[in-house]
Amino acid sequence: DAGVIQSPRHEVTEMGQEVTLRCKPISGHDYLFWYRQTMMRGLELLIYFNNNVPIDDSGMPEDRFSAKMPNASFSTLKIQPSEPRDSAVYFCASSSGGSLNQPQHFGDGTRLSIL
Amino acid sequence: KQEVTQIPAALSVPEGENLVLNCSFTDSAIYNLQWFRQDPGKGLTSLLLIQSSQREQTSGRLNASLDKSSGRSTLYIAASQPGDSATYLCAVSGTGNQFYFGTGTSLTVIP
Numbered sequence: 001d002a003g004v005i006q007s008p009r010h011e012v013t014e015m016g017q018e019v020t021l022r023c024k025p026i027s028g029h030d031y032l033f034w035y036r037q038t039m040m041r042g043l044e045l046l047i048y049f050n051n052n053v054p055i056d057d058s059g060m061p062e063d064r065f066s067a068k069m070p071n072a073s074f075s076t077l078k079i080q081p082s083e084p085r086d087s088a089v090y091f092c093a094s095s096s097g098g099s100l101n102q103p104q105h106f107g108d109g110t111r112l113s114i115l
Numbered sequence: 116k117q118e119v120t121q122i123p124a125a126l127s128v129p130e131g132e133n134l135v136l137n138c139s140f141t142d143s144a145i146y147n148l149q150w151f152r153q154d155p156g157k158g159l160t161s162l163l164l165i166q167s168s169q170r171e172q173t174s175g176r177l178n179a180s181l182d183k184s185s186g187r188s189t190l191y192i193a194a195s196q197p198g199d200s201a202t203y204l205c206a207v208s209g210t211g212n213q214f215y216f217g218t219g220t221s222l223t224v225i226p
Contacts, residue, residue, distance in 0.1 A: 004158070033214075043159075043204065043216040056213070091158050101147050101166055101208075106158030 002026070004107035006092050012113045018080040021110045023092030024073055033104060034067055034077050035091040043091075049075065082114045117142045117209055121217035128195055129225050136190040136220045138205035143183045146208045150179050150190050153202045153219070162203075163190070195224045 005024040013019055025032045033048040047057040052069045060067070064083070069075040079086055089111050093104040118141045128134050138148070147166045151159040163172045163179040165188070171180040178191040188205055204219040 042218045043206075045214045058213075093158070101164070103149065103161035103164050104159075105161065106151075108156070108158045 004092055004094050004105055006090075006107035006110050008110060009108065010111045010113075012115065013082060014115050015083055016081045017114075018078065019082045019086075019112060019114075021077040021090050021092075021112070023075045023077070023107060025075070025092070025094030026096070026105055027073065029094035029096040029105070030072075031095045031102075031104075032069060032075050033093040033095075034075070035093065036088045037091060037109070038088045046077070084114045087112055087114050117145075117207060117213065117215040119205060119207055119215045119217040121203075121205060121220050123220060124218070125221040125223075127223040127225060130195060130197060132195050132224075133191070133193050134195055134222070136192070136203050136222070138188040138190070138217055140186045140188075140207050140215070142209065143186055144209060145183065148179075148181055148188050149206045149208075150177075150188075151204045151206065153204060159204065192222075195222075197224045197226050200224050 007022045030051050034046040035043055037043045046059045047067045048055055049069045065079055067077045089109045091106050091109045093106045095102045095104045120139045122137050145167050147164055149164045150162045152162055153159050165172045165181040176193040181188045200223050202219040202221045204216055206216045208214050
């Protein structure tokens with residue numbers, strides 16, 4: 001059974017460029033989460049979706065960040081324009097069961113470096 | 116805002132020892148608490164989830180307890196093995212549908 005799949009695994013780009021991170025959740029899961037992990041701030045929830053609808057985006061740091069979930073099997077996190085302080089590991093996770101009381105399954109993350 | 120603290124930040128033990136990892140949180144209004152394991156370069160793997168109405172959960176050599184009133188949880192690992200070496204994180208989900216993670220405890224089990 002495939003887990004949460006994220007692409008790319010690594011991304012290096014120059015400041016000012018648009019970055020798009022992709023996530024395929026586990027089939028049948030109705031919650032999808034985007035997290036950012038840095039040494040300084042640890043793991044932070046950016047946004048989460050339930051049945052493809054954004055529920056809470058209060059963790060999105062700035063208007064430069066946007067996330068979409070056009071269907072149950074795909075989500076994107078976009079940064080435009082990117083800045084060096086956006087460098088981090090971005091994780092996608094999904095869960096099932098119709099509530100938040102279920103374990104989250106994480107992808108292996110995208111390591112983003114903005115030069 | 117919920118604050119989640121994990122102590123110690125790093126722990127090194129010889130193989131076979133039993134150990135306890137600690138997690139504390141400031142707001143007791145939580146839905147659940149989860150313990151995760153993170154290996155280098157990987158995502159998080161959920162180990163145990165304790166719902167707010169529960170006191171503990173067990174899986175194999177792992178036992179997690181929850182004391183909501185005091186804002187504490189512990190993860191007990193019995194008979195530690197080198198394969199247990201990883202970073203362990205706890206996370207609480209609040210009634211406001213927010214998730215807060217601790218900064219983790221880096222565990223090294225020495226053969």
